[in-house]
Amino acid sequence: MDIAFTRARIAVFIDGCFWHVCPEHATSPAANSGWWAKKLSTNQERDAATNRHLAELGWQVVRIWEHEDPIEAAARIAAMVRLDSPRSE
Incomplete structure (x- = not known):
């Protein structure tokens, strides 16, 4: 987990396109292709x-791709935190 909003129970991961197999930017190395295919699949x-485990514990998981606009990603996360944070009276 890269960022945790504990009160709102929101876990944020920033995923690299190569390492997490981005649907837009994933590549398959030619050298050692079998090893890399297994590594990336793992x-x-x-x-x-991880997503399932955190969901079972009552957390929402947000995955941000490295290529996403950081302002848009931050706004999406901020909106979730505002919706799920306990309100003070």
């Missing part, structure tokens, strides 16, 4: 397992 499986 990364995806771990990400999915």
